[in-house]
Amino acid sequence: MTDLTYLPDRTALEAAGLGVEHRRGWALRDCSFRIPAGRICALVGPNGAGKSTLLSLAAGLRRPTTGALHVFGGARPSDRAARPRIGYVAQDKPLYPHLTVGETLRVGEELNPATWDWATAERIVAAGDLPPAARIGSLSGGQRTRVALALALGKRPELLLLDEPLSDLDPLVRHEMTAELMSAAAEHATTVVMASHVLAELDGVCDYLLLVADGRIRLAGEVEDLLSVHSLVMGRHEAEGLPREFTGHTVVESRVTGRQITALLRTDGPVAGEWEVAEPSLEELLLAHLRSPDAPPLLTPGAEPRMNVPAPKEAV
């Protein structure tokens, strides 16, 4: 293990005033956030929230309409020097169907001569019992995903962008791939940004979170910090409306079942009264925010961008 793991002062990905307009409207609007190097960041949000758009910008495949997105503390993702340092696995995992598994890995080596890690790429492919002579076109969806992840991790990128990488993998392979991602982050300080809808599987894997809804950042920061400022509060529901003890806290979501009220509060100090109070799990935090898109956004101090925000309408 190197001493590069967890680098709070180094920035892997940073956006300020970022917006992307498609023909049908804005996919991302006024997004500002920062992801420090060495983190495993979950990128979560409803269908159509803008996750894939954000990842394709970070991969340098498109330009913002407004604002800026920088990698590695100041470079544009499309810069010649930045591109080899970024790995990207798109949602549809494009590979050449007529190539074999072995040929695909050799292309990986040719494209990334300086960093290619044969041991990692071969280990991932071999763990799936994929013969090097098998054609990509003859593989199942999950097997193709394994090859795409072997290519991406074999490149040894500093920033690895994964668009729903686990969705077509069986539970054992998900475990195995999650372990590969965690070990890349721990041993090589790889920053992983992973779009996912599988909330239960993010807990314990991701230490950083970006929640996007309707093209805007709703939550950003260290998972630990975000959890610690929220409380799951349960108790008797005595009267109409919200209990007066909730005043002074931000109510993200509240639900009444019979005479019981359960609420997720963004707390500013202890909640007065007779309440059962617990820290939410990551899944509970995410579900409450996904159900309450109007809750005020929250960026922890470490997630505030450090770059200058460009003037409105200016894309950098």
Ligand SMILES: Nc1ncnc2c1ncn2[C@@H]1O[C@H](COP(=O)(O)OP(=O)(O)OP(=O)(O)O)[C@@H](O)[C@H]1O
């Ligand atoms: N090439 C495009 N042309 C026009 N609109 C687009 C294009 N790509 C994405 N959009 C729109 O931008 C918005 C964000 O799409 P995006 O694919 O980034 O969402 P997502 O969060 O990745 O969704 P999902 O979870 O369903 O994959 C959507 O409203 C989508 O219809």
